[in-house]
Amino acid sequence: xxxxxxxxxxxxxxxxxxxxxxSTKTYTDSCVATSMPLSGGVFTGNVSTSCPIxxxxxxxxxxxxxxxxxxxxxxxxxTAASSSATAAATSETNAATSETNAGNSATAAASSATAAASSxxxxxxxxxxxxxxxxxxxxxxxxxxxGALYYDSTGSQLKVYTGSAWSDAAFTLGDALTAVSEDTTPxxxxxxxxxxxxxxxxxxxxxxxxxxxxxGNVTGCVSTLNNFNTSDVCFGSVCVSxxxxxxxxxxxxxxVDTIAAAGIHYHDPVRVEHPxxxxxxxxxxxxxxxxxxxxxxxNAALVLDDVTMVLNDRVLISNQTDQTQxxxxxxxxxxxxxxxxxxxxxxxxxxxxxxxxxxFGKGDAFFIKEGTVNAGHLDVxxxxxxxxxxxTNIAFAEVAETAVYDAGTGVVxxxxxxxxGQPVATTDNVTFNIANTTVCMRAPIICGSSCLKSDCGFxxxxxAPTQVVTPYLCACTQIHTPCICAWCCTKSKIICGVCCLTSxxxxxxxxxxxxxxxxxxxxxxxxxxxxxxxxxxxxxCKIGSIRGxxxxxxxxxxxxxxxxxxxVEEAFPELVTTDDDGxxxxxxxxxxxxxxxxxxxxxxxVEELENGSKG
Numbered sequence: 162x163x164x165x166x167x168x169x170x171x172x173x174x175x176x177x178x179x180x181x182x183x184s185t186k187t188y189t190d191s192c193v194a195t196s197m198p199l200s201g202g203v204f205t206g207n208v209s210t211s212c213p214i215x216x217x218x219x220x221x222x223x224x225x226x227x228x229x230x231x232x233x234x235x236x237x238x239x240t241a242a243s244s245s246a247t248a249a250a251t252s253e254t255n256a257a258t259s260e261t262n263a264g265n266s267a268t269a270a271a272s273s274a275t276a277a278a279s280s281x282x283x284x285x286x287x288x289x290x291x292x293x294x295x296x297x298x299x300x301x302x303x304x305x306x307x308g309a310l311y312y313d314s315t316g317s318q319l320k321v322y323t324g325s326a327w328s329d330a331a332f333t334l335g336d337a338l339t340a341v342s343e344d345t346t347p348x349x350x351x352x353x354x355x356x357x358x359x360x361x362x363x364x365x366x367x368x369x370x371x372x373x374x375x376x377g378n379v380t381g382c383v384s385t386l387n388n389f390n391t392s393d394v395c396f397g398s399v400c401v402s403x404x405x406x407x408x409x410x411x412x413x414x415x416x417v418d419t420i421a422a423a424g425i426h427y428h429d430p431v432r433v434e435h436p437x438x439x440x441x442x443x444x445x446x447x448x449x450x451x452x453x454x455x456x457x458x459x460n461a462a463l464v465l466d467d468v469t470m471v472l473n474d475r476v477l478i479s480n481q482t483d484q485t486q487x488x489x490x491x492x493x494x495x496x497x498x499x500x501x502x503x504x505x506x507x508x509x510x511x512x513x514x515x516x517x518x519x520x521f522g523k524g525d526a527f528f529i530k531e532g533t534v535n536a537g538h539l540d541v542x543x544x545x546x547x548x549x550x551x552x553t554n555i556a557f558a559e560v561a562e563t564a565v566y567d568a569g570t571g572v573v574x575x576x577x578x579x580x581x582g583q584p585v586a587t588t589d590n591v592t593f594n595i596a597n598t599t600v601c602m603r604a605p606i607i608c609g610s611s612c613l614k615s616d617c618g619f620x621x622x623x624x625a626p627t628q629v630v631t632p633y634l635c636a637c638t639q640i641h642t643p644c645i646c647a648w649c650c651t652k653s654k655i656i657c658g659v660c661c662l663t664s665x666x667x668x669x670x671x672x673x674x675x676x677x678x679x680x681x682x683x684x685x686x687x688x689x690x691x692x693x694x695x696x697x698x699x700x701x702c703k704i705g706s707i708r709g710x711x712x713x714x715x716x717x718x719x720x721x722x723x724x725x726x727x728x729v730e731e732a733f734p735e736l737v738t739t740d741d742d743g744x745x746x747x748x749x750x751x752x753x754x755x756x757x758x759x760x761x762x763x764x765x766x767v768e769e770l771e772n773g774s775k776g
Contacts, residue, residue: 295320295327425541425560426516427773428509430528431489434477434535435465441504443486449511449550454478454490456501463495463502466532470495475507477527477540477557484554489527506550513548521548526560528770537563563770566763577767579760585753588688686750700758703732724752 177184220227286299289311299305307324321330404416439454446452456463463470470476474492481487489510496502514520525542529535539561544553568574572581583589688694707728713720726745729752730737736751 425526426518426522426524427526427528428489428518429475430530430771431475431477432470432530433466433468433474433532434479434527434529434538434540436532436534437480438482439478441481441486443483443551445551446506446511449506449513449548452488452506452511452550453493454486454504456496456503460496460498460501462497463492466534466536468531468533470502476504477529478504479540479555479557484556485551487555487557488521488550511550513550527557539563563766577764577771579764585757587686587691587694590687697754697758700755701762704755704759706732723747 171183174183174185176188214226215228218225218228219231282301286301286303286306287309289296289300289309291312291314293313293315295313296311297305299309305322307322309322310330311320311327312318313320319330320327401411401413403413405412440456440458441454442457444453444455465476470492472492472495476490476492478490479487489507490504491507492502493505494500494503509519510521510525512520513522515522516524521542523542523545527540529538529540538559540557541560543556543558546553548555566574566579568579572579574580707724709722710725711720711722724747726737726747729747730745733751733755736748736755737745738748739745
C-alpha cells in the first residue's frame with residue numbers, strides 16, 4: 162500500500178533501471194536538463210529518434226521542418242506537370258498531323274471536284290437534256306457521241322443518236338395505256354425469226370411441228386417427238402433420261418455400248434492359235450503399240466500348233482500363264498537355230514476400243530484357219546472394260562468349231578477347192594488308175610468261156626474274142642489291155658485264177674461269195690449309158706453317219722482303209738448289195754458321187770465362214 166513519509170526522506174538510492182524504480186533528485190535533474198520543453202526551446206546538435214515526429218505545421222521558412230502531406234502535394238504537382246508537358250507535345254504532333262490530313266483532304270476534295278466535273282461533262286455529253294429538235298452537236302459544241310440521248314419536247318419522244326442520225330429510242334403511250342392483261346393464246350402473225358438466238362428458261366416447249374433445220378442442244382425430257390416434216394434434224398446433244406423400251410425410242414450411249422460389247426465383231430482371221438504357254442520375254446512397247454513376245458527358250462524356227470510359221474503370219478496367243486501377254490500377234494522374225502523368233506502385237510489389236518475393226522475390245526472374234534488342235538475354231542475376246550496392255554488379263558473363249566479339211570490320198574485341196582485331178586461332171590468320162598491295188602467288186606463281173614452272156618458283168622469297152630454281145634467279158638485267154646479274166650466261172654461265184662497276166666491286171670486267188678478280187682479297172686460313166694440323172698440330195702448331212710475306217714482283212718490279215726457296208730447302207734442303201742450268204746458289198750463308184758456333192762457343200766460353207774470372218 163501507500164507509505165506516508167511526511168517530511169522524511171529515503172536516501173541511499175541508486176539510479177533507477179526499471180520503470181517502477183525510485184529515482185534520486187540528481188538523476189531526475191540530469192534528465193530534465195537534457196530534455197526538450199514541450200513548447201519553445203531550441204535544439205542544438207543532432208536529434209536521433211526511432212519514433213515518428215508528428216506535426217501538422219506547414220513550413221514557412223526555409224529551415225522549417227515539414228510533414229509528409231506537404232511533401233506529397235509538392236511531388237504530385239511535379240508529376241502532373243510532367244504529364245501535362247507530354248500531353249502538350251502529343252497535342253502538338255496531332256495538330257501537325259491534322260494539318261497534313263487537312264491538306265490531303267483538300268487535295269482529295271479538289272480531285273473529287275475534278276472527277277465530278279468530268280463525270281458530269283461525260284453525262285452531259287451523253288444526255289443532252291430537253292430539246293425541241295434534233296441537235297447536231299452536244300452541249301459543249303463538240304461532235305455527237307454514238308448512243309447520245311435527248312428528249313424531243315416537240316414529239317414527246319426520247320431519241321438516240323445512231324452515229325449518223327437520230328432515231329426513236331422508245332415508244333410512249335402517254336395516257337393511252339390504261340390496263341395490262343395476259344394473253345394466254347398469243348398468235349404470231351408470221352414467222353418467228355430467232356436469227357441463231359436461243360429460247361431459254363422455258364420449262365416446257367410444245368410444238369406440233371418443226372419446219373426447217375432444228376439444231377442445238379436439247380436437255381430435260383422430250384416426251385413426244387414425232388410427225389416431223391423437216392429437211393434436216395440435227396441435235397448437237399440429246400440427254401435421254403433412261404434406256405429405250407420401245408422400238409422408236411432414242412437409245413442412250415450406255416445402252417448402245419452394252420449391246421455393242423455383247424455382240425461379236427470379226428477381225429481378219431489368224432493362221433494358228435497355239436494351244437499352250439510359250440516361253441517368252443514380253444515387252445509392252447508404247448502402251449501396247451509395238452509390244453513383242455521374244456523366244457526365251459532354245460532358238461529354233463517358229464512352229465505353232467504343228468504349223469511352221471512364215472513372216473507376217475497372224476497368230477492368236479491365248480494360253481499364256483501371264484494372261485497380260487495374250488492377244489493377236491504378227492510374226493516379225495521367224496527365227497532359226499541362232500536367232501530368236503519375235504511376235505509383235507498386230508496393228509488392229511494393239512489399242513483398246515469396243516466394236517472397232519482397228520482396236521481391241523470385248524466381243525472381237527478371230528477365226529483360226531490351221532493347226533492340229535485349233536483349226537476351224539472361232540475364238541472371242543471375253544475381257545470387258547478398257548484393256549490396259551501389260552496390266553489387264555486378256556482372255557478368250559471358243560464360241561464355234563468348224564471342221565477344217567485336209568486333202569486325202571488322191572485328192573488335192575487348193576484354198577477351199579477340192580480336186581481329184583480330173584473332171585467329174587455327169588458328162589465327163591472318169592478314169593481311175595489304181596494299178597497294183599486290190600479292189601473287190603460285186604459279182605457277176607468276170608465270165609469264163611462257159612458263161613452265158615446274162616451272167617457277165619457290164620464293163621464298157623472291154624472285149625474278148627468269144628464274147629457274143631459287146632461289151633461283156635467272156636474269156637480267159639485274151640491278152641488285151643485291160644483284160645480281166647478267170648479260168649473258172651459259175652453263175653453264182655467268181656474265182657480269179659492265174660491264167661491272166663495282162664497289163665495293169667493282177668488277179669489274186671482271194672474271193673468271198675460273189676465278190677471278185679482284182680486290181681485295176683475303168684468304170685464307165687458315160688451319160689449315154691444313163692437315164693434319170695439327178696443330183697444327190699443331202700449328201701453333206703448323210704455322209705456324216707459314215708466312217709472312214711482302218712481295218713485288216715480276216716482271211717489275209719492285210720491292213721487297208723475303207724468304209725463299213727452296214728454304215729453306208731443306213732445312209733445310202735442304193736450303194737449296198739447283199740449276196741445269198743448275207744455278205745454286203747459297197748458300190749465305191751457311187752460313193753464318189755456322194756463325195757463330190759459333199760465337197761461342193763463344204764466349199765460353200767468355207768466361203769461363208771471366210772466372208773463372215775471378214776465382215
